[in-house]
Each structure stands twice: as C-alpha cells, then as structure tokens.
Amino acid sequence: MKLIFHITLIFLVIFTVQCGRETTTDKLNVVVSIVPLQEFVENVGGEKVSVTVMVPPGASPHAYEPNPAQLMKVSKAHMYVKVGTPIEFEIAWLGKILSMNSTMHVCDASIGIDLIAVSQDDEHEQSNVDPHIWLSPQNTRIMVNNIYDALIAINGDNEQYYRTQRDAYCAELDSLHRRVEQMLQKKKKRQFMVYHASWRYFARDYGLEQISIETDGKEPTARNMEYVILKALEHNIRIIFVSPQFSTKSADVIAREIGGTVTSIDPLAKDYVKNLGEVVRVLSAAME
Numbered sequence: 294m295k296l297i298f299h300i301t302l303i304f305l306v307i308f309t310v311q312c313g314r315e316t317t318t319d320k321l322n323v324v325v326s327i328v329p330l331q332e333f334v335e336n337v338g339g340e341k342v343s344v345t346v347m348v349p350p351g352a353s354p355h356a357y358e359p360n361p362a363q364l365m366k367v368s369k370a371h372m373y374v375k376v377g378t379p380i381e382f383e384i385a386w387l388g389k390i391l392s393m394n395s396t397m398h399v400c401d402a403s404i405g406i407d408l409i410a411v412s413q414d415d416e417h418e419q420s421n422v423d424p425h426i427w428l429s430p431q432n433t434r435i436m437v438n439n440i441y442d443a444l445i446a447i448n449g450d451n452e453q454y455y456r457t458q459r460d461a462y463c464a465e466l467d468s469l470h471r472r473v474e475q476m477l478q479k480k481k482k483r484q485f486m487v488y489h490a491s492w493r494y495f496a497r498d499y500g501l502e503q504i505s506i507e508t509d510g511k512e513p514t515a516r517n518m519e520y521v522i523l524k525a526l527e528h529n530i531r532i533i534f535v536s537p538q539f540s541t542k543s544a545d546v547i548a549r550e551i552g553g554t555v556t557s558i559d560p561l562a563k564d565y566v567k568n569l570g571e572v573v574r575v576l577s578a579a580m581e
C-alpha cells in the first residue's frame with residue numbers, strides 16, 4: 294500500500310514537471326529592469342517572448358525594491374536584460390537577481406553606447422555615469438541591436454524572425470530620430486528645464502542644454518533653486534518639465550517665481566515611439 298502511494302506520488306511529480314515544461318517552452322521568458330526595455334524586447338521578440346518587468350509603471354528605477362512574485366519570475370527566466378548603466382535598481386538588486394538563476398542569459402543593453410560622465414555632485418551621486426541611455430532614439434537603436442544579438446544567441450532557430458522584427462522597429466526609430474531632428478534644429482532657444490535630469494543623452498543628440506532642478510538626485514538646495522531661477526530668466530524659460538515618478542513641489546515653486554507652468558513628460562512610458570513623439574511636440578512648443 295505504501296509502495297503504491299509512493300509510485301503514485303512519483304508519477305504525479307513527473308507529470309507536473311512535464312506539464313510545467315510544456316507551458317514554459319512555448320515562449321522565451323525574458324525579465325527586464327524597466328518598462329522601455331520591455332517595449333524593446335517585445336518589438337524584437339514579438340510572439341516568441343513573454344516579458345516581465347521588474348520596476349513597474351509609476352515606480353522609480355532609482356528606488357524600487359522587487360517583490361517575491363517578481364523574484365519567482367526571475368528564477369524561471371531564460372534571459373535577463375539590464376540597462377547596464379549605474380541605475381540604482383540594478384546596483385542594489387542585480388547581484389541577487391543573477392544569483393537566483395545561474396543558467397539565465399544576461400544581455401547588457403548598454404554595450405556600444407557612448408556613455409556620458411557626470412560630476413560627482415551632479416545627479417546620481419553613486420556613480421559618475423548618467424544612467425538614462427534609453428531616452429535617445431539613436432541609443433535605443435543600439436540597445437535594440439544588443440537585444441537582437443542576445444535573442445539569437447539563445448534562440449538561433451528564430452534568427453530570421455527576430456531580424457525582420459528588429460529591422461521594422463529600427464526603421465520606426467530612424468523615422469522618429471529624423472522627425473525629432475527636424476522639429477528641433479531650427480529652434481533659436483536651446484535650453485529646456487526639467488525637475489529630474491533624465492534627458493542628457495537626448496539633449497546631446499539634438500544639441501540642446503538640459504537644466505535640472507534636482508541636486509544629487511534629491512530635492513534641490515536653496516543655492517540650486519536660486520541658480521535655476523536665474524537660468525530660467527536668462528533663457529526666457531517658461532515651462533518646467535516634471536515626470537510622474539517624482540514630486541513636483543520645488544518645480545511648482547520655481548514655476549511661480551518665473552511666472553511659468555509645469556508640464557509632465559514620462560521618461561519610462563511603455564509605447565516608446567509614441568511617447569517620445571509627444572515629448573518632442575511639447576518640448577518644441579516650449580522652445581518657441
């Protein structure tokens with residue numbers, strides 16, 4: 294009797310494991326750090342991938358801590374895509390994430406990107422590299438190619454499919470880049486003001502200057518408040534851009550001081566091409 298029970302149990306375990314395999318071999322399980330990476334992986338991977346994002350919409354990659362359900366996803370993943378820059382979420386959690394799954398392929402999306410060094414007291418005090426690489430369409434093109442390379446490294450059978458998908462998405466990114474260039478190149482005003490300094494790569498690509506309110510990634514000091522108010526008056530800036538992940542208190546104060554307004558733009562939106570198109574539209578209007 295006992296033996297039969299044991300045999301039944303063993304069959305049950307084998308059956309469960311087999312079923313589990315069947316559902317997971319269907320698609321590649323890919324885990325990514327931030328929402329824009331999810332968008333890039335889904336565009337290249339199409340129907341072949343199932344993507345889980347660690348820092349959910351509305352959360353800040355400078356502070357987020359994953360929950361146990363997310364870490365479970367990591368243990369079943371075939372691939373992890375990291376931003377690859379010193380963004381706080383990855384500094385704090387990547388070691389733990391990678392230790393949970395030793396067979397998972399790791400894709401560093403930042404390979405080949407010309408990183409921008411920032412001074413220690415500038416923004417993200419933990420590092421001297423600006424982490425926000427994804428906000429330049431040309432950087433994104435490189436990131437998309439890194440994701441493509443990683444996908445064919447673990448799933449070469451679908452190379453042709455991934456290439457077609459990648460080429461279509463890169464064509465969209467190229468057209469976005471040309472559109473942004475056209476909209477911004479004739480502006481006399483080259484400065485724009487943001488609360489959180491996430492647009493440095495974008496500013497570099499299009500010859501603009503980002504003026505940020507934050508000091509060391511925190512609420513600004515009185516000195517920096519004074520400095521940005523003077524800058525705003527000097528360049529006749531009337532609009533301050535904030536993002537949904539950050540408080541707008543000091544931005545509101547500065548807006549009152551300069552007789553301007555506060556507008557929200559999202560550095561972490563899901564539909565990347567559509568969102569950047571919208572950002573450039575409001576930016577372009579603010580730079581008249």
Ligand SMILES: [Zn+2]
Binds near residue numbers: 355425490
């Ligand atoms: Zn940021």
